[in-house]
Each structure stands twice: as C-alpha cells, then as structure tokens.
Amino acid sequence: MVRTSSQKSLHAPEAYSGKRFLPGTAGFKRASLALFIASFLTFANLYLTQPLLPLFVDEFGISPAASSLSISLAIFSLGAALLFWGPVSDAVGRRQVMFWTMALAVVPALVAPFVESFNQLLVMRVAQGLLLAGLPSVAMAYLGEEFDIRALGLAMGLYISGNSIGGMSGRIISGILADAYSWRASFLVMGIVGVVGTVLFYYLLPPSTHFKPRPAGLHTAITSMWSHMKNTTLLKAYGIAFVCMFCFVGIFNYIAFRLSGPPYYLSTAAIGWLFLTYLAGTVSSTLSGRFIDVAGNRLAVVLGVLVALGGVFTLLLPSLWTIVAGLLIFCFGFFAAHAAASAWVNKHAVKAKASATGLYLVCYYTGGSFGSTGLGFLWHDHGWPGVTAGLVIALAVALLLGLSLREKQHR
Incomplete structure (x- = not known):
C-alpha cells in the first residue's frame, strides 16, 4: 500500500526534505517550540526549591545554609554533567540525548514528594541536576546543525527565552503551590508538567537530518578544556561568570529568609512572585548585546557589574518597595555582565569554541552552587549585612576582572 504524504510519520527525515529550517517553515516552528518547552522545563525544575528554603528549615530542622544545598547540589551536578552529555551526543545523537534525559529527569521530581528526610531530597536534587544537564549540553549543537544561518539568531533567542521564563516561572509556581498546599505539591505538579512536556517534545522536535555521528572524543574534549584553562584571557571571563552567578543565586536564596x-x-x-524581577535581566541581556557592538565587551561587563553593585546597596534599605527595586537593579546588571562575558568567550576562543563555551557554563553553574551555600554562613552569623558584605567583595572581584580585559591581547 502506498502511503500518502499526509500519512508519513512526523519524524521521518523526508518530511523535512533534509533542508535546514528557515523562519516561518513548519520545521522551524516545531523545533523552536519543542526547544522552548524543553528549556522551560529544565530551568523551572532546576530552581523550583529557591522560594521553599524557609519551609525546609522548619520541616527538617536544618540551618538556612543546609537548606540551600537543595539548590547548590542541583546546580553543581548540572554543571559537572555538562562535560559528559555533550561528547555522548556526538556519538549517539542530539535528539536522543535531549529526549531521554528529559524523560528520566521526571522520575526524581515525582519521587521527591514522598521522601522522608532532607538527605533523601538532596539525592533527588542531585539526580535532577545530572539529568537536566542533557538539554543545555546539546541544544546549541542541535540548533547549529539543523537551523539555517538566517534562522539561527531567532531560534537561539526563543530557546534562551525559555531559560529565563522557565527559571522565573518555576520559582513562582512552586511558591504558590507550597503556600496553598505544601512544598511536596510543588515537586508533584512540576513532575506531571514534565511528563506532558516530554511527550510534546518527542512529537514536536524534528529528527536530526544533518547530524553526523563521531566517537565521543572524551580525550579531545579534555585536551581542549585544559588548553582553555591555560588561556588567561578566557580565565578572566570564567572568573566573572563564577562570581556573578555566585551572587545571583545567593542573593535570591537569602532574600527569601529575610522577607x-x-x-x-x-x-x-x-516570595515566589518576587522572581518577576528576573524579567529585568531579559531586557538588559538584549540591550547588552547591542551595547557590545558599539562599545565592546569590557565596558559592558564593567557597567553591568557596577549596576549590580548599585542593586546590592539598594537592598540595604528597609522598605519592601526599595527591596523590589534593588532586585530589579541587580538583575539588570547581572544579566548584562553575564551576556557580555559569555560573548567575550565566544569571540576570543581561537579553537574548540564549543568546549570553551561549555567550560564557561561549568564555571557559571559552579559559582551558583558555591554562592547558594557559601553566603548562608554569612547570613547565619551576620544576617543581611553579612550577606551584603559577601556580595560586595565578590562583585569587586568581578569588577577587577572586567577592568583587566584587554582586546589588544588577541590582536
């Protein structure tokens, strides 16, 4: 029996004629929506415990710093796994890695509501981090292989918007559900949403028609990363990423305890609704890209850090509205600096750009992991003034690193 075109599988390569996706085409729309959903789910799950930390303190009888491990261990494990899933996808395929890690990441989310101790919850969070890393490790490679260069900028923007909207929405949703029911409901609902999202991802994302398998190449990946670690110019950007994310995660962790x-x-x-201030970063990262084209990465980093510092000092004021303003100012500066530092890496990595960017993300997420718990000790001993002191010192380091960036070193 001859199959008509309407009977062809949505996942058959011929359905997309082997051509790279252009804006407005069915393949572009389906792939962009699939990656947006996956990105949303990844970062919603990664950060969903941030407004729940005071609840963990009350239920499990732990310190604020200990409760922050539900964030820091998830972020750290995600950062570490970034080094693994990319090379694996080189051998087995982009779509397979993204789908299976998404599907398996649903399991710890659905198990977490039934844990009996905080240590068991931490095991679930580590498992989530390891599996959630599958998407950010591979998505950029899929975009580069399957999208036409004329569509790549728009597709990348849609994917990154899923990062920010997911991170913000996960915090808001978990806060609302925990307030109405319990923190366990937050995990259960996100797990159910994850099941639905994974099914949609499977049926929406077109197959990889331009992927060419090659050996995982772990030795090559390690060699490339080692060469980047010896590159002083790249190390400065990695340091900026570490320090800025250290502040970003820490500031939102302990503002929850303060408020x-x-x-x-x-x-x-x-407290969950406070994460709407995250939207300031969506604006600033876009503006930063335009500013970089005019004034360069160095000035964009420096100004971004200075704005973030202004937000930190604003947070010292007692009024709730000034605290909201401080969070907006901080987010605006943080995302501007982050966008400029990541662009610096892409511009100055002379070879193995993918591994250079991957190492940037590892440092970025590792910084968030350290800030999540490290600032907790200052909160315990000195309250918000102690956290502020830690933030100011960390951002001063970022400022010095930004000022030390020199374009002429690579001319």
Whole structure:
C-alpha cells in the first residue's frame, strides 16, 4: 500500500526534505517550540526549591545554609554533567540525548514528594541536576546543525527565552503551590508538567537530518578544556561568570529568609512572585548585546557589574518597595555582565569554541552552587549585612576582572 504524504510519520527525515529550517517553515516552528518547552522545563525544575528554603528549615530542622544545598547540589551536578552529555551526543545523537534525559529527569521530581528526610531530597536534587544537564549540553549543537544561518539568531533567542521564563516561572509556581498546599505539591505538579512536556517534545522536535555521528572524543574534549584553562584571557571571563552567578543565586536564596521573617513575614507565594524581577535581566541581556557592538565587551561587563553593585546597596534599605527595586537593579546588571562575558568567550576562543563555551557554563553553574551555600554562613552569623558584605567583595572581584580585559591581547 502506498502511503500518502499526509500519512508519513512526523519524524521521518523526508518530511523535512533534509533542508535546514528557515523562519516561518513548519520545521522551524516545531523545533523552536519543542526547544522552548524543553528549556522551560529544565530551568523551572532546576530552581523550583529557591522560594521553599524557609519551609525546609522548619520541616527538617536544618540551618538556612543546609537548606540551600537543595539548590547548590542541583546546580553543581548540572554543571559537572555538562562535560559528559555533550561528547555522548556526538556519538549517539542530539535528539536522543535531549529526549531521554528529559524523560528520566521526571522520575526524581515525582519521587521527591514522598521522601522522608532532607538527605533523601538532596539525592533527588542531585539526580535532577545530572539529568537536566542533557538539554543545555546539546541544544546549541542541535540548533547549529539543523537551523539555517538566517534562522539561527531567532531560534537561539526563543530557546534562551525559555531559560529565563522557565527559571522565573518555576520559582513562582512552586511558591504558590507550597503556600496553598505544601512544598511536596510543588515537586508533584512540576513532575506531571514534565511528563506532558516530554511527550510534546518527542512529537514536536524534528529528527536530526544533518547530524553526523563521531566517537565521543572524551580525550579531545579534555585536551581542549585544559588548553582553555591555560588561556588567561578566557580565565578572566570564567572568573566573572563564577562570581556573578555566585551572587545571583545567593542573593535570591537569602532574600527569601529575610522577607519571610520580621518585619515582613511574606508568604511563600509572595516570595515566589518576587522572581518577576528576573524579567529585568531579559531586557538588559538584549540591550547588552547591542551595547557590545558599539562599545565592546569590557565596558559592558564593567557597567553591568557596577549596576549590580548599585542593586546590592539598594537592598540595604528597609522598605519592601526599595527591596523590589534593588532586585530589579541587580538583575539588570547581572544579566548584562553575564551576556557580555559569555560573548567575550565566544569571540576570543581561537579553537574548540564549543568546549570553551561549555567550560564557561561549568564555571557559571559552579559559582551558583558555591554562592547558594557559601553566603548562608554569612547570613547565619551576620544576617543581611553579612550577606551584603559577601556580595560586595565578590562583585569587586568581578569588577577587577572586567577592568583587566584587554582586546589588544588577541590582536
């Protein structure tokens, strides 16, 4: 029996004629939507415990710094796994790695509501981090292989918007659900959403028609990364990524403790809504890209860090509205600096750009892991002034690194 075109499988390579996706085509729309969904789910799950930290302290009788491990271990394990999934996808395929890691990441989310101890919860969070790394490790490679260069910028923007919207929405949703039911409901709902999202991803994402398998090449990957670690110019950008993410994760961790106590006593849902300030970063990262074209990466990093510092000092003021303003200012500066530092790496990595970018992300997420827990000790001993001191010192390091960037070193 001859199959008509309407009967052909949506996943058959011939359905897309082997051509790279152009804006407006069916393949572009399906692939972009699939990657947006996957990106949304990845970062919603990664950060969903951030507004829940005070609840963990109350239920499990642990310190704020210990509760932050639910964030720091997930971020750290994701950062470490970035080094693994990329080379694996070189051998077995981009689509396979993204789908199976997404599918398996649903399991710890659905198991987490039934844990009986905080240590068991941490095991689930480590498992989530290791599996959630599958998407950010591979998505950029899929985009580069399957999208026409005329569509790549738009597709990349849609994918990155999934990162920011997912990270923000995961925090807001978990805060609302925890306030209405319990923190366990937050994991359960996100697990169910993850199942639905994974099914949609499977049926939406077109097959890889331009992927060419090759050996995993772990030795080559390690050699490339070692060469990047010896590159002083790249190391400065990696340091900026580490320090900025150290501050970003830490500041949102402990603002939750500050605002859940006197004199504010905000609910978990109200604290979740504070993550709308994240949107300031969506604006600033876009503006930073335009600014870089005019004034260069160095000035963009420096100005971004200075704005972030302004936000930190604003957070010292007691009014709730000034705290919201401080978070907006900080996010604006943080994302501007992050965008400029990541662009610096892409511009100055003379070879193995993929591994240079991967190492940037490893440092970025490792910084978030350290900031999540490290600033907790300052909170425990000195409260918000102690956290502020730690943030100022860290951002001063980022400022010095930014000032030391020199284009002429690579001319």
